[in-house]
Amino acid sequence: MADTTVTKTAEPVSSAAMRRQMLREFWFYFSENRGAVLGLIIFVALVIVAIFASLIAPHSPFEQYRDFALLPPAWAEGGNPSYLLGTDPVGRDILSRLIYGAQYSLFIGVFVTTLSLTGGIIVGLIAGYYRGWIDTVIMRLMDIILAFPSLLLALVLVAILGPSLTNGMIAIALTLQPHFVRLTRAAVMAEKSRDYVTAARLAGAGPIRLMFRTILPNCTAPLIVQATLSFSNAILDAAALGFLGMGAQPPAPEWGTMLAEAREFILRAWWVVTFPGVAILVTVLAINLMGDGLRDALDPKLKRS
């Protein structure tokens, strides 16, 4: 990875300088992909909207303006400029609900990805480092999880644990985890026989240090790419669970739950259905755009082509 930093000087390259160089190189490839930069901009904007939701949102997401139920968007006939994207069947401001919904989606993405990533890395490191029966058991377990369609498994798990956003997120994290396990395991197996690992072992590094300090940092590229994929998958699956009534529960302004509540009004009020879906699509699209850019920037094989 660091071959570009090798210089003719006899002085050793400091690790801080190397890291800076790697970051610069990464940014160079990432910023070449215009889609990825666009995705990043949208994503940052979403994060800002989520953090400052209470300042940006014109209304409370829960306040029911009963006199203004099912108001169309401001620009349509009968719209009211104070409710820019219209109101839902009980008179709540859709724009405000969408703004607060960004908090839900981003939190879901962060929580699920962190959970499945840490779980997957630990299990994958153990499987790849120790091999033998422990590896066989772990990989068969992952095969079992992968044998079920992820949404079905999440749905059934939530049916067991009880419908709530927390249970939904745990269930989704469990279905996404095998991908991290497989990736980590494959990378560890490839790295384990390299000379630097042997050198570290001879220098007296214990298995924990070998796994986490020596091997893991060299397996991060595919994991980062998979993490962005999981982030968008988590948002989609959580919205699907919400839509099926098994995720976040009303009156939470979660986008999928908003769609579920709006379903019976689809032929009467297009806006209650359209905007939450646009919010989901734009968020997921932005993350996937970033994911493509990350893959191009981090995967040296694709870089050269």
Place this chain on the structure above:
Amino acid sequence: MFGFLLRRIAVLIPTFIGVSIIAFSFIRLLPGDPVALLSGERVMSPERHAQISAQLGMDRPLIVQYFDYLGGVLTGDFGSSIVSKKPILDQFWALFPATVELSFCAIVIAVALGIPAGVIAAIKRGSIFDQGLMGIALVGYSMPIFWWGLLLIILFSGTLQWFPVSGRISLMFFFPPVTGFMLIDSLLSGQQGAFASAISHLALPSIVLATIPLAVIARQTRSAMLEVLSEDYVRTARAKGLSPFRVVGIHALRNAMIPVITTIGLQIGVMLAGAILTETIFSWPGIGKWMVDSVFRRDYAVIQGGLLLIAAIIMFVNLIVDLLYGLINPRIRH
């Protein structure tokens, strides 16, 4: 090849056992009394409880119960629904053709549009075509399909009134199911307009279900083609003076198809998950809707049986894909 087949099946057996253990144990992991859950009776006297428990065989040790369950599964006895009391396997076979029909149409759409789109994008790499097609593909890949379905309903069923909102065929037509596939049954019935009605009911759900696989196949075809197009044998074929059509269509596409076929196979599993949402939106009477309805009815016997059946089907499809892969790419067999 035969040894390869045996090895693949040998790996499947422990996975299947694991899947059956999960299906068996989940009902016993539920908070609450499994006897009450499985019988559907909420309040019962201790005598009644003991009676049902004995009737369901749940007073025996867990390990005995498991092997009893596994024995039943292997002989086709998945138990009965708590709500309808009908055998689960019968219900499954009655609903499965609807899901197969829907998935089949969706995969045909996805392959028929996805492969040409990917090939064109690869040939015209970097052009407006390429960027446009891949942009659309990424939007499709990011699509919340339950919302996409609702949008199509608003546009094509609401505003334009081209397609019906739900079901498999208009209520005007009635004929006994012969194959379970509405497209075939409607033709066999010989009734005027029945086939057209079946097609118009199938159109929107299959478009919705095809969206994500279509995007995945287009992206995968493009990258596989790009890889193959830079190979030496393609340059040789070009240098020989073969027409671009022959070079791309015969020499490149064939080799690029190897990873694409795997992708298509994997999409079949993805489709069964997509069918859960698509069938719910369009009230399509298949196994996806069956599972969702059972979750809401708390019909745990059906969830248990359905989970196992669906996992078994996915494992079977993956096995077929693996074998196909071994057939077209002999290197993988070892």
